[in-house]
Amino acid sequence: MRRPKVMCVLASLVLAAGSVFGAGQAGAATVPDATSGPVDPPAEFGSDWHDPVTAAPPVTTPGTRSCQVTVARAQFRDFTPYKGGYAPPKECGDRWSKVVLRLEGKVAGRQYDRLGYLHIGGVEVLRTSTPQPSPDGITWSVEKDVTRYSDTLRREQPVEMLIGNVVNETYTGVIDVKATLTFYAAEGRTKPAATPDRVLTLDGESLTTPRNSERIVAEVYATGSGGGCEEYWYLSVPEEAPYSCKTPDGPYREVQIKVDGQLAGIAAPFPTVWTGGWSNPFLWYVIPGPRAFDVKPVQYDLTPFAGRLNDGRPHRVEVSVVGVPEGQTGWSTPVNVLVWQDEGSQVVTGALTRHDNGVPANSSAYTVGSQHRVDTRGGHRLTVSGHVNTSHGRVVTTVDRTLANTSVHRWTDGENDDALKGTWTDHETVTTDGRGPATAVRAHRTYTMDGTTTLGAGDRLRTVLALGDRADTATERGGKRVSWSRLDDAYEGDATYTANVPRDQRHAVGTSSERYRLRGTAGCYDRSLKTAQGTVTEDRLRC
Template sequence: MGSSPLPFLSSLLLLFLLTLPTSNATLHRAKLLTSELFAGPQPSSPTAYFEVARPIPLPKTKPCSTLVLQHNFGNTYAKPPVTALYKPPSHCPLHRPPSAVVLEWSAACRGRQFDRIFGVWLGGVELLRSCTAEPRPTGIVWTVKKDVTRYSSLFARPHTLAVYLGNVVDQTYTGVYHVNVSLHFFFDSSTHRRPPPASPVPDFASPADLILPVSRSLPSNDGLWFLVQNFSDIQKKKLAVPANTYRAILEVYVSFHQNDEFWYSNPPNDYILANNLTNLPGNGPFREVTARLDGEVVGAVWPFTVIYTGGVNPLLWRPITGIGSFDLPSYDIEITPFLGKILDGKPHEFGFGVTDALDIWYIDANLHLWLDSKSSRTVGNLIKYEAPEFMSSLVSKFKGLDGRFKTTASRQISVTGWVKSSYGKITTHFFQRFDYENQMQFAGNGSIQVVKQTIDFNHGTYTKHPSSILHSEQVHQNFPLYMYTGTTDQVNDTYSLVSNITLGFNEKKFSGERFGFSFSSLRNLQNGQGNMKVKGNLVTNGSGSTQQVYRYESTVGCYFRNVSSNNYTILYDETEKSCAKASPLGAGLFLAARWPPFPARRTSLATEIYKLKNGD
């Protein structure tokens, strides 16, 4: 995927594929294109691709919209990002905070092209990380709409908008991406901020007052993301935070490419060395992204396994794309407890690394800061910090190219600190707990690979004011993955590939504050089955079917969609936007009985709150 390989790189991949023994072709996932001779039934109009997602809840008012950038991305690989000057549109009343802001990316392409990763930055702050759709001769279109209300403070002032989409156009790769980037501002007088309470306390539901980019600066012949090339590579940037900051969240963007695009299927190094497969990706299937402040780990990301639009079998993602492929998730790390260490007005170092990384990972972050308008300086102190190294194990048994491997890992991070501002002394506790398991099997003399993986991620924040509990949030995410790939009929540069994939993104979230609480539950599951005939790096024949069920329930509403496709054609598409709201009782029970069940050693947010209250 997505790192926009040059034609010579594809030639190297093809050359390597041709030299593989017939037994282990499934171990190497070369970049594939759909042959012009095989692109399914040719429609008279472009095919609309889409990622299944819940519609953004918006006020029932007409948006105030502005086109920020329009560009045709042709030969843009290893060239500077395309830029445009963003100015607050004069016809939008941005002198007051908008109720909602939506970024809209709309694109069209015709011909043949790889999937390409791209990013959108405003003032160096990343707003969207995404992957292009792979086109067909008759053309495709797609639209991504993202809620960017949390970046509201950026839109009131002029900034440079930068878009990097590294594309290659020549006789083989003919697709040019025609792109529009727009912003839609919504203003709803009925949803003005709540009046301040009698005892002033901060509103933790409001967007940050300031966002600082933890990314590379223009000019650059690439995106503004940092490039992490191996396990020892730590990418860093120094920033000074305002002295009157009272809350800070580090939002991290992550994507993986080239040798680590399919990191979750990489076999251990001892298997590769024993079979003399030294040119294949290795280092096993576990990856951890660490965020660091002045060299200390302040949080971790165990990333969701996004499969890009050309991944495994490109025919699976037409027109339904993989979960997260059009809007890659970002990950929030509460660093408020560490503020006492960086309120000295001096630059401090923010860094990122990836455990066992292979070339290449793209990582950057946005530092969201809440400022005390009634004070020129806040003070703070770190009370407790626990971040032991992750624990991992590998059990392997193999003979030749066949074998089984089981990799497990776990990690806990817990930190507590206080910040004193005009709001008083506020204590914040933040924790992360991870569990990981990957079972991998090779059979048929290496021609079959099966991967079963689960990532469990439980994290939460608890904020206490002397007078009350201000804010509490607990999130549990579960990322299941099943992947079967089998290679047969390999003769010279031709082979057949069968693939089956199950991919899930499940989340339960509970948030509580002085003004009420909210509870939401998401179950998002995809199943795909496909087969294809490959000659060189071209898919010459095959089929792909995808089924997806998306179910979201919350205290404010719900959304359900059940959709299926086969070879560019939608077989059925059932949508329901109105249903019974999630029961408030469910929110209370979430802390006591969560899905899926955790090991007994785990504790709920309720336990964390009790411990914090009692100084344990």
């Protein structure tokens, strides 16, 4: 992904540094732990370093028998997609308690970070980015629970995968990947409660749902990428400010979904930092930023619109990103639609009964000075409610979502000093009232970024950056909490190298750390990693 002139004229320097980064469920490589004693890191980065690894937990799997299928195996040298076929495993039946996708990759030489996808039957099951390689080469892996796509996986399907790449005399890294699915057989014929009956894709912007749909959820893999300023949308400034990335309305972004032209859902995009991000690949050689290898989709509960969508006709479903100048590219927004059907009805009727669209707020104020400054405040609230008449009675679903973003961006002339501190919140409550006590699912998501890049004496470039991905979720039934979870994924990095010199003269040093904490009704997971100069110095489990 090509970088703009962010943090001074450093785009060419980043690639020449040859960065590595990992993420997702990066392989559980052999690393030091609390009992293995101290590790002495090298004085500076060399030509090789530890393979990518994250503190995120592995996908838990049941103890039932399993079957594995290879979905794709490809080497990406250009922008030609891999095309193949998929057939479900016969040995594990057609109902599974869990399905796990695993992507394994390797790359060596010199290469940019690249964005990729995997489609099965037209359904996007993975959106990912890649590490930038060391000269000696690295391997990495990503695991993802894809049980919710079981409807698609029960039939033979076409497969398409692409990690767009460029290989020539300068950019030598060929991206070699293998994708597999592991199916864990279910006990009995009952499907997991969270698994939808149908997984649909859009025909252009057209969607036709089964007429007995009683719950509908859209998921959008929204990514700002592909080079240009939208890869760094959080750093853009209004037109009057002297900065290399400008948009008329500043950095506020909001991912919206509309049904037949009516706003149906809003969400805050996650400020993903790819492997060459913030002009300093040495930050990401071992530990990636949150979500970089496993891009999580934004989800919208469209059940209040089910009565309209169930009329048997196609409906227009559009996704757009607020704040992107008209006609400008830079965002990808593929959509999957998950549908739960009423087995006792051929047709489920209903209606949208409430639609409260709050007044969006978006203000970016520029302050002139020796250190330029842009203060941004944005937000939006949307409440929608509707009912469906099911075989088990009328069910009313209300979705209330509130977004907010504040950020302070400071920089000097020439952008030699460039700093951003930002917070994004996305609070959502989905209430379902029908048969039995009312159920409320509350999710409070908070994303944070606090970083500074400085180009100082002797062309020493230093980046200090902290990223946070936090979420508090709870389910209440009849006013009483029945389950809860709290996620806190925190990354910190500090890396320095000499710009404008050959690779072997960069004398790069850097430390990074990640602590991933997940607590709740299901138990506790707490793992922390630390690195120095590409060496893992700590891998600690606390739960």
